[in-house]
Structures are given as C-alpha cells and as structure tokens.
Amino acid sequence: xxxxxxYEFRKQAFSKLVIVSIIAFLEVMFVIGVLLENENTMGxxxxxxxxxxxxALFFLAFESIITYSNDLKQKCSYMLFLTPNSSYSIVGAxxxxxxxxxxxxxxxxxxxxxxxxxxxxxxxxxxxxxxxxILEFFKAIIKIDVDVSxxxxxxxxxxxxxxxxxxxxxFSITLSTTFLADKxxxxxxxxxxxxxxxxxxxxxxxxxxxxxxxLMSNTDINxxxxxxxxxVLCFTIITxxxxxxxxxxxxxx
Amino acid sequence: MILQxxxxxxxxxxxxxxxxxxxxxxxGKVYALLGPNGSGKTTWMKMAxxxxxxxxxxxxxxxxxxxxxxxxxxxxxxxxxxFYSYMTVKDVGQYYKDFFSDFDEKRYEELIERxxxxxxxxAKSLSSGMAAKLKIAATxxxxxxxxxxxxxxxxxxxxxxxxxxxxILEVTGEESTLIISSHLVDExxxxxxxxxxxxxxxxxxxxxxxxxxxxxGKSIVELYKEVYA
Numbered sequence: 001x002x003x004x005x006x007y008e009f010r011k012q013a014f015s016k017l018v019i020v021s022i023i024a025f026l027e028v029m030f031v032i033g034v035l036l037e038n039e040n041t042m043g044x045x046x047x048x049x050x051x052x053x054x055x056a057l058f059f060l061a062f063e064s065i066i067t068y069s070n071d072l073k074q075k076c077s078y079m080l081f082l083t084p085n086s087s088y089s090i091v092g093a094x095x096x097x098x099x100x101x102x103x104x105x106x107x108x109x110x111x112x113x114x115x116x117x118x119x120x121x122x123x124x125x126x127x128x129x130x131x132x133x134i135l136e137f138f139k140a141i142i143k144i145d146v147d148v149s150x151x152x153x154x155x156x157x158x159x160x161x162x163x164x165x166x167x168x169x170x171f172s173i174t175l176s177t178t179f180l181a182d183k184x185x186x187x188x189x190x191x192x193x194x195x196x197x198x199x200x201x202x203x204x205x206x207x208x209x210x211x212x213x214x215l216m217s218n219t220d221i222n223x224x225x226x227x228x229x230x231x232v233l234c235f236t237i238i239t240x241x242x243x244x245x246x247x248x249x250x251x252x253x
Numbered sequence: 254m255i256l257q258x259x260x261x262x263x264x265x266x267x268x269x270x271x272x273x274x275x276x277x278x279x280x281g282k283v284y285a286l287l288g289p290n291g292s293g294k295t296t297w298m299k300m301a302x303x304x305x306x307x308x309x310x311x312x313x314x315x316x317x318x319x320x321x322x323x324x325x326x327x328x329x330x331x332x333x334x335x336f337y338s339y340m341t342v343k344d345v346g347q348y349y350k351d352f353f354s355d356f357d358e359k360r361y362e363e364l365i366e367r368x369x370x371x372x373x374x375x376a377k378s379l380s381s382g383m384a385a386k387l388k389i390a391a392t393x394x395x396x397x398x399x400x401x402x403x404x405x406x407x408x409x410x411x412x413x414x415x416x417x418x419x420x421i422l423e424v425t426g427e428e429s430t431l432i433i434s435s436h437l438v439d440e441x442x443x444x445x446x447x448x449x450x451x452x453x454x455x456x457x458x459x460x461x462x463x464x465x466x467x468x469x470g471k472s473i474v475e476l477y478k479e480v481y482a
Contacts, residue, residue: 003351011337078335081304083352084325252305 004085004093005100012063012101019056023112026052030116034123046116053109060105061162064098065169069187072177077253087247091170091240099163153225160232167239168197174243178250197239205231254315255280255399255430256301261310263296263454270296272454273310278430280398283422285441285462285473286434288451289481294434295332297451298403302329314399325354328397332404332434334384336376343372345391353395360424361394367420381408389417393424400425401432406440414440438477448473450480 026045033041071077080090172193180186209227256278263271271293278284286294299305300312303319314323336345342365349356365372368386370379379387385408392400405421406414418440425431435441448465450458457480458465462473469476 006351007337007348010339014339075331075333075335076337078304078331078333079337079348082302082324082329084321085352086321250306252299 001085001089001093001096004080004083004089005097008064008067008093008097009101011067015059015063016101019052019059022052023049027112027116031119034119037123049112049116057102057105057109060102061098061165064094064101064166065173068094068170069173069190072173072251072253073186081253086244088241088244091244091247094170095163095166095240098166099159102162103159150222150225153222153229157225157228157232160229160236164232164236164239165198167236167243168201169194170243171239172197174246174251178246201235254278256312256314257316258297258301258312259310261297261300261312262308263293263300263305264308269454271300271307274451274454274456276449276456276459278399278432280430281428282430282446283425283444284430284432284447284449285438285445286432286449286451287436287438287441287473287477288434289436292451293454294451295403296454298329298401298432298434299331301401302327302331304329304331326398327401328353328355328392328395328399329401330388330392330403330405332407334376334381334388336384336387338377340376341372342370342374342376342387345376345387346372346394349391349394355396357394357396360396361390364390364394364420364424382410382413385409386413386417389421393421396426397429399430399432401434403434404436405433406435406437418444438474442473445473448476450477452480 026049030042030045030049033039033043033045071080169190173190175193176186176189180189205228209224209231254277256276258274258276261271261274261276262269274293274297276297286298288294296305300307301314301319303324312319314327317323340348346356346358346361346365349361350358362372365387368383368390370383370387370390374383376384376387385405389402389405392402400421402421406417409417414437421431421433422444433441433445442462445462447460448458448462449456458476460468465476466472471479
C-alpha cells in the first residue's frame, strides 16, 4: 500500500509545487513589507495568503477526487489496475494519502501563520500587546467551558468528515461507472449521487443524534462529538468497502 | 492449461463485445489472436488481464479466477498508450520494479537500448512508434509466465516490425506463453504455434497453425482473408 501511496503523491505533486511556489512568493513579499514597514505590502500578502489557504485546502480536498475520477476514465488507469493489488489497497491508499495531504497542509498553513505572527510580534511592540490580549481571551475561554479533549474531538470530527466526503465521492463515481461505463453524462450522475447520499446520511444523523443533544442539554458535549465520530466512521467504512467491492467485482476500466 | 475461458460474455449496454468465448491456452506456446478491429480480441484480453469484468462466464489462470495472483504472473500490454503523463522512460521502469516482483531491471535497460530509447525521455512526448516500443520494453522486461500483447506492432514502421518480433521471441523463454493479438497477420505467420480467429465476439476458427494450413491447404494469411472478406 505504501508504494501505491507513493505514486498517489507523485501524481499530485505538481499542484503542491505550484502552491508552495505561491506561498514562497507571498512570504517573501510579506517579509519585505515588514522590513520596509510598508503596511500595503504586508496587508496585500496577508490577504492573498488567506485566500490561498482557503483555495488550496479546497483544491487539495477535491484533487484526490478528480485524480480518482481520472483513474477510472483515462487509459492510464491500466497502470494502476494491472498491478497485483486488491481494490481495497488501491482505494485505501488513495484515502490515506488524501488524508495525509490535507493534514500536512493544515499543519503547514498553521505554521506559516504562526511564523508570520511571530515576525510581526518581534517587529512591532503594539502587536505584542494584541497578542497578550488574545492569549488572555483564550485562557479565559478554556477556563470557562472548553477542555482539550473537546478540542481534539472537534479536530477529529472535522478530519473524519473530510475523509468521509472523499469516500462518498469515490463511492458515487464508482457507482455511476458501474452502471454507465463510458457514458458522457456519468460525471453529472456521480455529482447527483454524491449530494443524494450526503442528504440521506444527514437525515439519518439528524434523526439519530439531534434528540440526544436536546436530552443532554449541553451537559456533555463530548458524548455528542464522540457519537458523531462513530457515525462518520461507520459511514466512511461503508462507503470505502462499497467502493472497493464495486471496483473488484463490477467496474471495467 | 495456463488460461481457460469458459462461455465468456461481455456486453456493453446493447452491444455484445464478446459472445461466449471458450478457449484453452496451453503453456509454452505462441498464440495469434486474429481478427479485424472490433472483433472482440481486445475485450477478451482485457478480461484475461482483469481490467474488464465479464458479464457472464468464467476466466481463470491455472484454475484460479483472474485476480491479484494472475496479475502478478501475466504481463499484459494494452494497445493504447497508458503511462502517466509525468513519467520518463526511467520512471516507467521504476514503477514496474515497484509493483512486479518478476520485473528484471537489467533486461529493461537492455531493451530500452535495443529500442533506441533514452531513459530521460518523457513518455508523453514519444512518437506513437517509440511509445509502442516503450510499452513492449516494459512488458517484456517482466519474467512473466504469460505475455499478452495487444496489437504490439501498431504504430511501428514496417522495417522495425521484424526486429520487434525477434526481440519479443528472444526475450520470451521456452516455458513462457505468448498471446499476440493483431490484424497484421503477415508478420505473425512465421512465428505462431496456434491461430485463433475471432469474429463478432466469437471464435470462428481455432487450432494449431500447421494443422490449419494442412487441413485447409492455405496459409494463415489466406485463411484470414477468407474468414474476414
């Protein structure tokens, strides 16, 4: 599976190179702005960095889905499906490498913002005061009603939700490929299926979890988050196994 | 039997590509899978390679249904170019080395040299003839039990064809089995042990090449013209 992952990363390497190049350019622009104390340059670079963060995370989320779709409709799919690997390994490698990419990208962007923040604090004394205020604010919040386990659970829910989006997309694409093979409107059907499956899942979780939230009346938010994780995890496993099964038994490339 | 196809059918919506093919492939022989474009040769080969799933019927490699085990023993070369666009000739070799335990790196290097290719060249920038040579080099660098080459001479000029066929036969060991699909019968006539004629998804003639020649009093090329005229 590691070899499969290696080639998943390789296939998507070009986009990462473009993102890193733009970040490097914006960072240089930011540092120049700080050194020259030019607010316009600093502001512009920060605004574009913010837009890039949003755009890049969005793009990374969907690049793995686009790659999977291409792997099923282009002739280079032979490279993948001729190898002696089970479809469970193939889909698993795609999901894991996508999760690693989004996690690493998230960490990288946090690190960049932290670095920029540190540069600003080091350069401008007034910003250090703002920083202190922000830290005090967070300390107050943490003391009131946010504990570390809740924060970790929220992060886990977000990550799992994102992985689930990928497996549902894989499932939708594979399902439409199973029945529609090379038909041109296959992509539209995959899209509709994706929203329909997510709608059904949303309804199920609403019915199963919302009552619990009311009953708990916010006394134990961790249980609610944990149940959410459990639901998303089950849904992810179902869509992952379904995708791999269809690839193994039904899909022709 | 190394490969057995029993009543194999593949349907695409309303079109039937393969219509009940029964075929036994013996080890150590060279087979020609003959027929014009659209006769079902490629679809049958793709089912044997595990790329296309049959609608009905079975296909097995040494008694085991086509799957992970068969993919590690069968070297299939598709007629279409299939390398990733970012790959160089060297990358292709590395990819095969990573996934196929029977891949012989040294043999790959030799074949690349013989095909007058360079390791640094990008697969997507190769001409169709050179791309075909790269596919052959990558496939034949595997020490597989069964080689299935789909239209290996497509895009290759008439002068290079003989050289390619000689290379393929040299590389394939005595114990290995070779199935070559083609509509270029002239080039295959001299080298094959068996000929399989496919028409409209079914086998219309199948047997040992020499026996077919004696029975019908015609060469394989003449038989091809008779069957598909």
